[in-house]
Amino acid sequence: MKETIKLGVILMIITVVSAGVLAISNNLTKDRIAELEMAGSLESLKEIFGDSADFKPLDEGKLDEIKGSTPSVLEIFEVYDGDALIGYAIKNVSKGFGGDLVLLTGFNIDGTVAGLDVLEHSETPGLGAKAEEPEFRNKFVGKSTSEAITVEAISGATVTTDGVLAGVNEAREIFNNQLSN
């Protein structure tokens, strides 16, 4: 009995010290990580809509409402050219072959796809990983949002392609039903 308590106490000390060390390193890195994540989204947004566009996060109440009905949505941005609203960008998660795909899809207000970026993925290099290359992503540009979007699959990576398409089409429905009107 006494020994059990002793063992428990030793293990507890080790875990408490570990937790302390982790808290310190979290404090040292968390600001930079948040900054990088924001910068990553911003860079992709500029790639899709051009350098001159401005981006504002969608009104929080509305974002929560959309997240309530579609939990895979992470962020939504309004895109402005000067004062005029020219489009939306939706960041959401879909399932790929190797894990989650984090996608950012831009929509022009006139109902076409402005562009797509694959922000995070764990697809097979040389196959599904081609989804992040412009050659594949550019196939989405200009597609109409009035019908389900399809593109030619990446050869050898049907599951990845389907995952991207599912994510893009989910974003398209949000754009059609909850944003553009």
Place this chain on the structure above:
Amino acid sequence: MKLSKILKDGIINDNPTLVQLIGMCSTLAVSTNVVNSFAMGMAVIAVLVGSNLVISILRNVIPDKIRIPAFIVVIATFVTIVEMFMKAYAPPIYEALGIFLPLIVVNCIILARAEAFASKNGIIASIVDGIGMGLGYTVALVALGAIRELFGAGTILGKAVLPASYQPAGIFVMPPGAFILLGIMIGIFNLARKKKSSSQA
């Protein structure tokens, strides 16, 4: 034991990947190209040196009965630290390594060295052992990564080295290709090792 021997054991005589055959899962998964292999090797060295150091310091404090959970807590702490700093300061590599970075926690190389070496040896020797084993892992991983990248994508470090007419053999970047190559590498390495030891004898 001499420190130079500990170092040499880690890299050659007891190479974790090519002789001990431990930590295979991450070896096969991450070695698709040189950069990922090198980054994974560095992450493993950092964790291995850190955990060997702490476990060696605590080796007389940790009771035998709870040594495994204690080791795992120490290892997990170092892995999480490496993960946080990599995410903050080397995000492309963090993304490339993906799930295999946190999975270093369960990489048997690290637990094996904690159990077999650091819990029985002094601080300096344990650090050297961590460096040696880590380098052994890195060398094997980079070699495998270089071959897979060269034949699987026709590039080295992302630069095209084979003529554009070369049709990349997809098998090399897939897991089966990694198995085949690793088998060949282990064979060649052990043949060379045996020849050397018999010529010394």
